[in-house]
Amino acid sequence: MNDDDLLAARFETHRAQLRAVAYRMLGSLSEAEDAVQEAWFRLSRTDVSDVENLAGWLTTVTGRVCLDMLRSRESRREEPIGERLPDPIVSVGDHVDPEYEALLADSVGLALLVVLDTLAPAERLAFVLHDMFSVPFEEVATIVERSPATTRQLASRARRRVQGARVTPDPDLARQREVVAAFLSAARDGDFGALVSVLDPDVVLRVEGADVPIGTLRVVRGASEVAGQAMAFRTMADRYVPVLVNGAVGMMSAANGKPKIVAAVTVSGGKIVAMDILASPERLRRLARFMASPRTEDPTPSTCSAP
Template identity: 35%
Template sequence: MTTATADEFETHRPRLFGLAYRMLGSAEEAEDTVQDAYLRFSGADRARIEHPAAWLAKVVTNLCLTRLTSARARREQYIGPWLPEPVVTSDGTLGPLESAEQRDAVSMAMLVLLERLTPTERAVYVLREAFAYGHREIAEVLDLTEANCRQLYRRAVQRVGEARSRFEPAPERQVELVASFVAAARDGDLARLEKLLAADVVWSSDGGGKVSAARRPVEGREKVSRFLVGLVERFMQGVHFTTAELNGEPAVAAWAGDTLLGVVALELSDGLVVHARAVVNPDKLAFAGRQLGGAQGL
C-alpha cells in the first residue's frame, strides 16, 4: 500500500471504529475488524472503488456480521451478566457526543439492549441511528432490498424499545455526584450512599468468570449500598480511584498501581444513580486502560 493510500485509510479509521464498536460491543474486536478492513483496502483494486467511505463501511459491516454470528453462541455461555467493553468517550473516540441522545446511543444500557437484535437488525439499526444512513444506502451495504431494510429497522426499534426518558444533571453536578458516590462507598457511609441511589437502583457486575463478581444483578437501594460497602471493605484496600466519561456516562475507575482493576459506569437520572454497571473482567479492560493511562486518583 502506498503512503497516500494508507493516509487515506487513516482518515476513515475513527468512523470505522465507531461503527464496529457499536456493532460488536467490544473495543478489541472493533480494532481487529478495522485492521482486517485495512488489509482488504490495501489489496483492493483502487480503480474499482469509486467511493472509499461507502466501500469501507460495507466491508466493516459485513466483517462485523460474521463476528456477531459466532459471538452470539459465546455469549449464551457467558458466566454472569454480559456488559460491553468500556470505552472512554470524552476524547471523541466514538465521535461527538454533544446531546443526551448521542450519549445514550453508546451507553452500556443501549449496547446491552442491542444484544436483543439479530446481527442484520443490529446493522440496520446502527447504520440508521448512529450514522444517519438512508434505507437505500443501508440496502446497498447489506445487499438487501430497501423494503426489507425498512422492515428490519421497524422490528429493531420495537425490540430495543422507545428511547428512555432521562433527566441528567448538569456536567458539573455529575462530577460532584460521582465524587460523593466514591467517598461514601470508600468511607462505608451507608446513610450518605443511600441518599445518592434511586430506590430501585440496580448494580450489575461483569466478571466473565475470570474474577470474583456478583453473578446476578443486585437490586434496591439498601441491598446495593450494603453490597458496595462490603465490596470496598473486602477488595478495595490500597486501591485508588479516578473518574472518567465512559460510554457517554460518568464513571469510576479502580486502580492498583497502574493496573486497571475495574470500571463502574453510573447511569444517572434526577440526580440519583439508577443503574451502576461494573466491568471487572480483565479481558474487557485493556482498551480503556490504555486510554486512561492511570490518571491521578481521587
C-alpha cells in the first residue's frame, strides 16, 4: 500500500464524524457529502506528516468548508435562513441504519436542525463545533477569524437560541407512535375535537410543499389551526406508513415507488408539539439518491434511509 492509499485509509476512519459535522452545519445531505469530499481534496494536497491529531485537523477543515458554504448560500439568498426544512434521515422500523447512526448522535432531530438554520453562520459553527464536537474555542476562533472571547459569545448566543426553542421528544417511541396513530385516526374520521386533543395548544406545523417556492415554508401555529389543516387532508391519512425521521417518530407517503411526503412529528408530554412536512417534489427528487425506493404495495417498506 503506497502513501496515498494509507492517507485515504486514514481519512475513511474519520469520514463518519466529518459527515456528522457537515450535516449539523448544513442541514443538507448532498452539501454535507460535498463538504466532506472537499475536506479530502484539501487533505490530499497538504503535507500532514507533522499533524498529531488528524481527526481534529479534518474536523476544523470541514468546519471551515461548511462555513464558506453557509456564507455563500446566505449571500445568494437562494435558500433564506429559517425558510427551509433540513434534509430528513428516514428509516423504517425501530432502528436507524447503522451507516447513518453517527449523523444522528446527540439526538439531532429535524426540529433541532430547523433551529440551527435560524443561526448566523458563525454562530452555528461555534455552537456545532464546540458544543457538539468539543472543539476548543481557540481552534474555532481561527476559523471564524474572531478572538476566542468573541467566539465564546457567538456560541453562547447560539446556545440560548437553541435552548429556548429546543423541545425534547418523549423518549418512548411506542408512546410517540400511539400519539401519531391517534392523530391519523382522528384525521380519517374527521373528528376535529379528537385532533385538537392530541395537539399541544402551541403546536407548530411547517410545510415545504409543491404549492410554495423552494426555500419558503408555510407555517401554521396553534392546535385549532393545525387541526383544520389535517381535516382538509383527511383523505390522505390512510396513505401514510410509519417511519423514523431523524430517529424520532414520523410518517411517509409514497406512490409508484417514490416518496411523495415525509413528515417528522415531535411528541413531547404526550402531545404533538411540532410537525415538519417535506412535500416538495424537487427536494424529494434531490433526496432520492439517499433514499431506498419504498414499495407502495407494502405498508412497511423494507428501507428508506438517507445518509
